[in-house]
Amino acid sequence: MRRIGIWIAAGGLLLATAACGGGGGGGGGTAATGRAQSLSVGAVAEPANLDFTSTEGAAIPQALLVNVYEGLVKLDQDGKIAPLLAEKWDVSDDRRTYTFTLRDNVTFSSGAPFTADDVVFSLDRVRSDWKLKIKTQLDAVEKTEKKDDSTVVVTLKRPSNGFLYSMATRLGAMFSRTGVADLANKPVGTGPYVLGAWRRGDSLRLDANPSYWGAKPPMPSVTLKYFKDATAMNNALLTGGIDVISSVQAPESLQQFADPARFETVEGSTNGEVVLSMNNSRPPFDDKKVRQAVRHAIDHKALLDTAWAGRGQLIGSMTPPTDPWYEDRTGDYPYDPAKARELLGGKTYEVTMRIPNLPYAVNSAQVVKSQLAQVGITAEIEPLEFPARWLDQVFTKADYHLSIINHVEPRDMGIFADKSYYFRYDNPEFGKLLASADAGTEQEQADDLKQAAKLLSEDAAADWLFLFPNLIVAKKGVTGLPKNAIAESFDFTALAKR
Amino acid sequence: MKGGQVKGGRTRGGRLNAGLLAGGTLVGLVVLAALVSFFWTPHDPTLVDAAGKLREPGGGYPLGADKFGRDTFSQLMVGARTTLYVGVVAVGIAALAGVPLGVVAGMTPRGWLSELIMRVNDLVFAFPALLLAVMLGAVYGPGTLTAMIAIGVATVPAFARVARAATLQVMVTDYVLAARAAGRGRPAIAVRHVLPNIGSVLIVQASVSFAIAILAEAALSFLGFGTRPPTPSWGRMLQESQELLFSTPRLALWPGIAVAVAVLGFNLLGDGLRDYLDPKLRRIRAEG
Numbered sequence: 001m002r003r004i005g006i007w008i009a010a011g012g013l014l015l016a017t018a019a020c021g022g023g024g025g026g027g028g029g030t031a032a033t034g035r036a037q038s039l040s041v042g043a044v045a046e047p048a049n050l051d052f053t054s055t056e057g058a059a060i061p062q063a064l065l066v067n068v069y070e071g072l073v074k075l076d077q078d079g080k081i082a083p084l085l086a087e088k089w090d091v092s093d094d095r096r097t098y099t100f101t102l103r104d105n106v107t108f109s110s111g112a113p114f115t116a117d118d119v120v121f122s123l124d125r126v127r128s129d130w131k132l133k134i135k136t137q138l139d140a141v142e143k144t145e146k147k148d149d150s151t152v153v154v155t156l157k158r159p160s161n162g163f164l165y166s167m168a169t170r171l172g173a174m175f176s177r178t179g180v181a182d183l184a185n186k187p188v189g190t191g192p193y194v195l196g197a198w199r200r201g202d203s204l205r206l207d208a209n210p211s212y213w214g215a216k217p218p219m220p221s222v223t224l225k226y227f228k229d230a231t232a233m234n235n236a237l238l239t240g241g242i243d244v245i246s247s248v249q250a251p252e253s254l255q256q257f258a259d260p261a262r263f264e265t266v267e268g269s270t271n272g273e274v275v276l277s278m279n280n281s282r283p284p285f286d287d288k289k290v291r292q293a294v295r296h297a298i299d300h301k302a303l304l305d306t307a308w309a310g311r312g313q314l315i316g317s318m319t320p321p322t323d324p325w326y327e328d329r330t331g332d333y334p335y336d337p338a339k340a341r342e343l344l345g346g347k348t349y350e351v352t353m354r355i356p357n358l359p360y361a362v363n364s365a366q367v368v369k370s371q372l373a374q375v376g377i378t379a380e381i382e383p384l385e386f387p388a389r390w391l392d393q394v395f396t397k398a399d400y401h402l403s404i405i406n407h408v409e410p411r412d413m414g415i416f417a418d419k420s421y422y423f424r425y426d427n428p429e430f431g432k433l434l435a436s437a438d439a440g441t442e443q444e445q446a447d448d449l450k451q452a453a454k455l456l457s458e459d460a461a462a463d464w465l466f467l468f469p470n471l472i473v474a475k476k477g478v479t480g481l482p483k484n485a486i487a488e489s490f491d492f493t494a495l496a497k498r
Numbered sequence: 499m500k501g502g503q504v505k506g507g508r509t510r511g512g513r514l515n516a517g518l519l520a521g522g523t524l525v526g527l528v529v530l531a532a533l534v535s536f537f538w539t540p541h542d543p544t545l546v547d548a549a550g551k552l553r554e555p556g557g558g559y560p561l562g563a564d565k566f567g568r569d570t571f572s573q574l575m576v577g578a579r580t581t582l583y584v585g586v587v588a589v590g591i592a593a594l595a596g597v598p599l600g601v602v603a604g605m606t607p608r609g610w611l612s613e614l615i616m617r618v619n620d621l622v623f624a625f626p627a628l629l630l631a632v633m634l635g636a637v638y639g640p641g642t643l644t645a646m647i648a649i650g651v652a653t654v655p656a657f658a659r660v661a662r663a664a665t666l667q668v669m670v671t672d673y674v675l676a677a678r679a680a681g682r683g684r685p686a687i688a689v690r691h692v693l694p695n696i697g698s699v700l701i702v703q704a705s706v707s708f709a710i711a712i713l714a715e716a717a718l719s720f721l722g723f724g725t726r727p728p729t730p731s732w733g734r735m736l737q738e739s740q741e742l743l744f745s746t747p748r749l750a751l752w753p754g755i756a757v758a759v760a761v762l763g764f765n766l767l768g769d770g771l772r773d774y775l776d777p778k779l780r781r782i783r784a785e786g
Contacts, residue, residue, distance in 0.1 A: 230740075231741055252565055252741045302546070303548075306551055306566045357640075362727055365727065366544070366566060366728040370544055370546035371546065381727050383640060383722065384639065
């Protein structure tokens with residue numbers, strides 16, 4: 001009996017440590033002036049390292065882009081491109097030459113000045129050193145040249161609508177020629193924050209950059225605290241361990257934060273398409289009919305209601321509603337199990353569903369499994385540790401039948417044009433549409449991208465379960481929270497706390 | 499063994515006692531639920547039904563439904579199966595490995611082999627089972643099998659120690675001395691005399707280990723390293739009900755009670771069996 005006591009104690013201790021994860025640190029010290037000096041933000045999926053040039057995943061740019069690294073341009077809250085390190089830019093009439101005029105007096109956190117050489121270095125480095133799949137977005141760049149210390153000319157092989165937009169994402173982040181030796185641990189950027197401390201497995205603290213060129217951010221210190229467990233994160237906010245939940249992971253629990261005198265909830269949309277990916281190169285999903293059957297077999301409304309408490313939006317293809325060329329494609333494959341069985345022709349299949357061990361994926365997978373079972377597809381759910389193991393097995397090796405992941409990158413429809421991407425979707429027609437969209441006028445771009453989204457949906461290249469909501473809960477008095485999370489970063493520069 | 503102490507005369511002659519009855523009943527309930535679940539559950543425990551989300555108890559759903567609209571009662575029944583499955587396999591691994599090791603160590607008390615076995619046992623004993631399971635889960639992926647193996651391996655030393663202690667006692671009895679004098683080999687003595695006489699102790703150990711294994715499986719599933727979704731498991735039911743703890747506490751209540759019932763049942767059963775079997779053991783010794 002004594003050993004049982006020990007077991008219970010051990011279990012209790014584990015839970016207690018999980019629940020107390022939010023204690024200590026953070027909490028927001030308030031200086032004598034009455035203005036808060038620090039703010040802590042709860043987040044999930046801690047980055048494996050701090051180098052988003054070589055490591056996939058959303059957690060690194062979420063923490064570092066805009067805050068530590070800046071690009072020549074950025075996305076504002078409306079999704080428009082706004083100047084950042086470039087004061088202005090000119091586009092030639094043939095839309096192949098971009099001339100950026102750089103801001104003066106910008107220095108890196110290492111003390112090195114930011115010059116045209118760094119821009120050339122950073123853009124060349126995307127091609128030479130970056131390991132991310134999305135780097136193909138900058139394939140249109142032919143060359144980057146320094147005209148003088150504060151002027152850079154980028155020449156494109158062809159007109160590209162996506163170029164300037166990509167420059168506002170992590171691909172456009174500016175690195176120092178002398179600051180890339182240890183990107184995984186020591187980020188060097190021009191941003192309003194610098195890395196304060198990184199306690200692996202716990203938190204990442206960013207401190208205000210004393211030599212920042214622009215307006216000082218209101219918060220001298222912001223800490224990202226990472227939680228594996230949704231309930232632990234909730235408890236941390238309830239008990240004051242953190243000030244903000246950057247992305248609610250247990251939407252059913254929102255009523256805990258219903259008291260408007262204590263908490264504020266922000267709900268908007270994101271770029272995150274929660275995709276049920278199907279390996280287009282592996283039986284049975286190399287057969288379009290089987291993929292179409294899967295799309296018909298899933299009751300998306302029921303899935304969203306049960307798996308994510310009805311928060312979010314149904315989309316039906318790879319375009320989020322915040323993009324100008326969004327079209328509602330949820331009608332392409334209405335919930336119709338009979339039709340699905342007909343498409344399967346009475347055959348039954350057994351497949352594996354390798355998912356990241358994240359709440360939205362584990363919840364959705366159980367619904368998907370139950371609904372697929374109705375039409376004769378037995379899916380074995382296999383949760384993999386995220387990010388490392390999932391990235392390795394599913395994303396890199398494409399060793400899977402089905403998976404579920406939230407694709408958070410903005411305007412990322414292009415990933416389907418890459419045959420080697422883990423969807424293994426291969427339709428030259430789609431690639432042509434994207435190329436023509438990139439080269440065309442604004443109207444042609446919108447038309448082509450609508451066509452492309454339609455083609456993806458009709459081909460059933462994947463199934464789009466729902467659009468991940470931007471669901472933020474914060475203590476009363478925290479301001480500057482973004483309604484729509486349409487950029488890759490969690491922008492700390494506007495955050496303030498009374 | 500501390501020998502068959504007879505408490506208040508209740509257990510004399512190996513009659514059934516209250517602990518044994520209560521433990522047997524609780525364990526019987528769990529076993530019954532598990533067995534019945536093979537043939538019948540009120541509803542499909544993994545069937546998602548959006549319309550029945552967080553259904554209140556009643557109307558064919560005696561304990562209501564969870565956020566996926568899955569029937570809690572059916573999940574508990576199938577969860578019992580998972581629990582027993584893990585317990586049987588984990589305890590089986592532990593007993594199959596631990597008992598021979600303990601008997602060998604007990605029969606060669608001063609040999610190097612005994613030392614080696616018991617020191618390695620101490621090493622494994624010092625390693626927390628949960629940690630081992632989390633480690634295996636991280637390497638081989640979470641799953642019922644991984645959890646069972648980890649729990650089983652971590653329980654081996656408990657069996658080895660108990661088996662060795664009991665074997666040491668049996669080895670100095672007159673009948674073993676007689677058998678040795680008659681030229682019986684060690685394997686024969688082990689099978690003919692040692693195993694039958696330490697059996698009752700091992701049964702008690704098994705029931706206690708079973709309780710520990712149930713708790714461990716629940717803890718592992720709670721942490722996401724145990725049974726894979728959507729196979730019902732009490733631990734994962736607890737974990738999934740966490741976010742609804744404030745709005746729908748019954749979802750956490752029922753699997754919590756189930757774990758408590760099973761653990762209590764096996765512990766009472768172990769205590770009861772000890773009381774039940776000890777006097778018999780003494781009688782056998784006296785007669786032997």
